[in-house]
Amino acid sequence: MAETGKQSSYKKLFSNTLVFAIGSFSSKVLVLLLVPIYTNYLTTAELGVTDVLTQIANWIIPLVTMTITEAIIRFGLDKAYDKVKVFTLGNLICFFGLAVFGILLPIVSLTGIADKYIGGYSLILYVYVFTSSMKSLYSTFVRAMEQVKLFAFNGILTTFFTLFWTALFYMVLPEGFLGHGTGIEKYLLATILSDLISVVFLTFKSKLWRYINFKDIDRELLQVMLQYSVPLIPAQLLWLITNSSDSFMTTHYLGSDYNGVLSAAYKIPNLVSTVYLMFGQAWNMSAITEDDSDDRDSFYENVFDFNQSLLYILVAGCLLIVQPVTNFWIGADFRDCVKYSPIIIYATIYSCFTTFMGSIYLASKQTKRSLFTSLVSGVINVGLNVILIPRIGLYGPPISTVAAYMTVFIIRAIDSRKLVPFRIDMKKMIVNNIVILVMMFICLFETDLMHHLPLYAIVTLLFFAVFILNRKAVESIFYKVLPARIASHFVSLSTAKLCAVIGGLAVFVLIDLLTRGIIVYALLLAGFVFAIYKNKNRLMYIFMVLMPLSLVFRHGMVWAAVAFLILAVAVIIKNRRPADVFIGIAALDILLGAAAGLWFGVLAAAVQTLVCGFIFRRQIWDKLIEWAYKKR
Template sequence: MSEKRIGSSYGKLMMNTIVFAIGSFSSKVLVLLLVPIYTKHLTQSELGRTDYLTQIANWIIPLATMTISEAIIRFGLDKAYDKKKVFTIGNVVCGAGMLIFAALLGLISLIGVADKWISGYAVLLFLYVFMSGIKTLYTTFVRAMEKVQLFAVAGIVATFFTLLFMVLFYLVLPKDFLGANTGIQKYLLSTILSDAITAVFVTIAAKLWKYMDFKYIDRELLQTMLQYSVPLIPAQLLWLITNSSDSFMTTYYIGEDRNGVLSAAYKIPNLVATVYMMFGQAWNMSAITENDSEDRDKFYEKVFDFNQSLLYILAAGCLLIVQPITMVWIDSKFRECVRYSPLLIYSTIFSCLTTFMGSIYLASKLTKRSLFTSLISGVINVGLNIVLIPTIGLYGPPLSTIASYMTVFIIRAIDSKKIVPFKMDIRKMIVSNVLVMMMTAVLVKEPDLMHHKLLYLVVLALFCAVFVINMESINSLFFRFMPKRIAEKVTNLGTKKLSLIAAGVVAFAGLNLLFKCVPLILVLAAGYAFGIKLDAPKIFLFCQVLCSALIWLLFSHIFGAGVLFIMCAAPIVMYRKKRYIAMAVASFDLLLGALILSDLGWFLFLIQLIALIIVYRKSIDEFALDYIEYGTLGPLDRITGMIPVRRRGGKTTSTISELPDSNEADSQ
């Protein structure tokens, strides 16, 4: 493979990763913002039931769709197959599966054999499965068309409407709107409506109807696609058993309330899986398109090294922040989950590495091997849960998950090297695992490090060690698409300087821990002043909101409000000559404040409004006089400059561009 070809492979992988990051990461992070809403409005029992209902749906989806979406991406990316035929077959298979599922669900509801699990939710369960299957099918085909930008936008659209419907159902609309009387129904209905809108959006944006032709179905291709996708049904089910047996068995052995706590414990570990998903989606496409390339083994080696280093750094970072984030983000009745989150964060490392190895099976069309390894994972997970949950309670599911994923990763790593013989840095893998395990052990032993500052500094030091060990692999891949000038600067720093920087971060974090974030507040205040002086809105806006929010949260609301008033009013006064910039600053402050804290957002709004009125009071007076003189059209015409505008002293101007600046007007 030529150097140009190699660069193209890495560049395409990274660009796809960035695009998926925009769609997936932003959407997933926004969805995580919903956690405070539904942990506040759902009881532990309701959250536990919501969790296992979604798990039931996730089990049904592979059966109802026959995992045809996996065949869509595999055969859709292969230039040897007609995309129209591939997509048509996908719709036919998915539609047939949904009809069978509807009939079976109706029969089960009549007999009542599953009333314990789905009583009162059968219709919503069907709609959830149907819309999720359709959305997945359509967005996957968009990926197969290599329209990754549209795929990313679809993710953002799905998130926006999920957020919108969640807020509407829980906070705005009447309790029984659309028949949603319980918090569980509102949760499911929000997802259903969001998936429906996303499917319609993708259909229109990609003109998917042009790829549907039900008059002629290629039976040979149908058989080939089913031979590929059907073995993935038990594989996905077994994989889901590994993921969701924790929920069902926790509910069975120790109750829905404890399962609600376990569900909350998964929220922060999902951050690691979310970030990996961005890379994993791009890698899945590259694994297929590069499967027949000459330099495939070297490509896999570099990408795997980058992948494992990224996972270790992400997991260590999440371990570093899991306790303070849980205290702020999770409602008080679920705070106990902080005891179990570290173990679940550690398990995501092997979960993601196992998924990476599974891409080799998919690219090579060896899906039966995926089935075998998934079977091993399911057996280990269920077996250990049966033993551990009655014995050690909620520590059982995380430990069984770690054991199952670690075992399957080892098996897949050995087996996949027979297909693609690429090298692995075993030494780095062992050292990184030991360091992350040490962090996990400290956090599990002491769930409140805020009162044990020395232990927190130990955790910080371990994180820095993980970062230093793995950063070279991250840099090596980034350098392939990073601008040359930036790459040279990073390279010139060297390992020693980067280690010193990491040590400085540890020291600074330690000072903030000891002195209640006062050093960070001082740095942000200095950055704010620096941004004002250099006329750099991005700098002072960032420092302004973060500094005042920290003071607001850590000290007193009154003190924070005072600091906020000064920091918000100063830019508006400074930009009084640039009215639109001042208004943009005000809007941006309001948005950031609302994201940080609702009370802070409203307070920001009042500050901005008062400051704008004070700065532009004379313009407002003149605007009101024009309105009185010219009637209802006066203000509009004044803005557009279509009629003369009376100014003080009898002077008139005909267009807005001729109006004096506010400073000039004030001086008059």
């Protein structure tokens, strides 16, 4: 029975991660795809101001909410506490904090203390904080009720409206419909309206008014929740200082234009954080529910081992693609950010490690321990920024961030394991860090690897080395969360076969370079025709991917997209399957983005994805569950 319990814990973690992945993909990755709109419709100074305003809001929200959302998830998941009382107190605390903020903000505006940062945006800043706080409270309570599917769908809904309002404000309505020079207001208003729709949707969908009862205030529970959440206020603020002091100090020392470039430099590293968030939200729930289990220590050990392997692969993958993606995705005025992105990408390893260790404090109700470690982070980050930014410019903030996160991880790794004594594989950590650091320094040394292919080949080989080093940990989790029949498909490829595949790809690239693509194009086309003739679907898809890849770097994205669309149409005519139709639609979106502008393709793909996801949501979910848990 104990083994069954273990398997159940891993499967629940996997299932929740899958649900959060669906929600987070839409709410985070698709929002990141709005970057081309922001970097093409806003100036560097405007993007820098919006970054500062959102950072200020992120600082204010923990104060006005007293970080009560952390108590909501902790006590809401605990079956010993009444959910009605927990949610009622959460609303009471939030409304009290927002009322106080509403009184103080006009005073601050009148005195002019924060004019350099807030300027004339105090009213819209208040509305932004209000809607963000309420959305956070309501979506967290839905998660505490373990309605993870609703939580994920709410993320999709919020994304759709963020895309809708952003596209409407910047690309459809006249530029001056809110007045001239209102690009910053449009940026904030799109988020405000999306958050407001999210709150209304969750309220009516879950009938949340049934969980509010102001007539019976449990003062004892109020005290317990505040004792848990209040120590997290300075802890969160200190983390925000670590995360956002870069923006403020860059603006102070170098100006808003430089801060706009720094903000763009964080966009690709945020992909790692976004993917980790899918796991992190599910992990927080598992850490709380498994806190009293008998196999807790081994559970933490296995999950952390998988966690670090996943992060190494993600970070190495981001370092591999950071330069081509920046050239394709980021507006021309912001492309200098590629000089700083590799350091920030590396910092995300320790940012996510630190978050993982922090979940131990939350699950064990030892939130005061978070305060000290967060204080260390803030001091290191601010101190190094003061020293480095005036001397080395925009390299200062990324280096400060790496130093802060790495130091705090070391402290938390020692301290948190006094509460949960699980083992960390230090040899694995050291080897992976060395390989990833080599990748990082190559990207820093040469910021145009696409014109220095031998160096790019080395970076590619190092990525595959990281993948091979960490594949066993990934496989071990697959066996725990999936039926053996399905898990075996993930691990059937031996290391020798994987190396052979890598070698084959290297030979392919070499032939492509030597023949300027002529022989390679002929071979790929012949292979595709053969695959269609023999009805070998997997082979078709392989050639569908290889042909555009061989075209994109030599002839550009438009030719690659045309080839992809032609091959996709051939497959649709041959198979006539819904899955192939979706691939054809994706090929068309890529062509639209390449020919008519990136934002046009992104918008078309986002709308199609959200509409299809909504229409087929039940079928998609049923298929995922069937795929994951079907047993013979």
